[in-house]
Amino acid sequence: MLKIVLATKNRGKIEEIRSILKDSDIKGDIEISSLLDYPGIPEIGEDGATFSENARKKALTVAAYTGLTACADDSGLVVDALDGAPGIYSARFAGERASDSENIKKLLRLLRSIPYEKRTARFICVIALATPDGHVNLVDGECPGMIATEERGASGFGYDPVFIVSAYGKTFAELGREVKNKISHRAIALGKLCGLLERWIL
Numbered sequence: 001m002l003k004i005v006l007a008t009k010n011r012g013k014i015e016e017i018r019s020i021l022k023d024s025d026i027k028g029d030i031e032i033s034s035l036l037d038y039p040g041i042p043e044i045g046e047d048g049a050t051f052s053e054n055a056r057k058k059a060l061t062v063a064a065y066t067g068l069t070a071c072a073d074d075s076g077l078v079v080d081a082l083d084g085a086p087g088i089y090s091a092r093f094a095g096e097r098a099s100d101s102e103n104i105k106k107l108l109r110l111l112r113s114i115p116y117e118k119r120t121a122r123f124i125c126v127i128a129l130a131t132p133d134g135h136v137n138l139v140d141g142e143c144p145g146m147i148a149t150e151e152r153g154a155s156g157f158g159y160d161p162v163f164i165v166s167a168y169g170k171t172f173a174e175l176g177r178e179v180k181n182k183i184s185h186r187a188i189a190l191g192k193l194c195g196l197l198e199r200w201i202l
């Protein structure tokens with residue numbers, strides 16, 4: 001049994017990662033915990049210039065702290081009309097401790113005058129898997145879409161109520177967990193991670 005600690009306190013991420021891994025071929029071979037089980041761990045500063053640098057740092061720090069294999073997700077929303085913002089700053093777009101709703105409000109305000117066809121965006125997710133002895137593997141996933149003009153739907157977290165998946169014409173928050181977890185940036189990255197873990201464990 002491989003013990004993996006998810007290097008995050010974000011409940012939205014934890015729920016999605018747990019649920020996707022529960023449906024995978026390696027579900028019987030892994031035991032998942034998260035930073036919610038390690039409340040004493042010091043805050044990890046996200047000072048990298050890319051999703052990959054931040055994911056790598058979070059995974060290595062948590063693997064060293066816990067002595068377990070650690071899996072870190074660094075993700076965010078890249079909006080073309082904003083030159084890639086909020087990008088790696090997605091969690092703190094409207095300020096250091098900003099809520100999801102404050103971040104969404106700022107995004108919609110900045111895009112106020114941008115017509116629908118120019119509101120193209122994508123979610124990016126980079127996942128780093130690190131061992132306590134300092135080895136790191138990186139996988140990634142992307143999901144293209146459009147930014148809505150108002151919030152729609154109640155499922156998910158973060159920017160889900162304003163991210164429209166073009167193929168469905170609905171936001172992630174309207175599509176719900178089951179669909180999101182099949183097509184999201186995180187689902188794609190985790191699919192690759194499972195392939196990697198299968199070769200490790202099985």
Ligand code: ITT
Nearest residue numbers: 008009010073074075076077090091157158159160
């Ligand atoms: P950890 O660093 O503890 O994992 P965090 O929330 O700070 O938690 P990130 O730095 O990776 O995580 O920022 C990711 C932000 O991007 C997240 O807070 C959301 O605002 C947004 N985001 C990422 N994936 C998303 C998704 O699937 N749906 C909606 N928003 C998402």
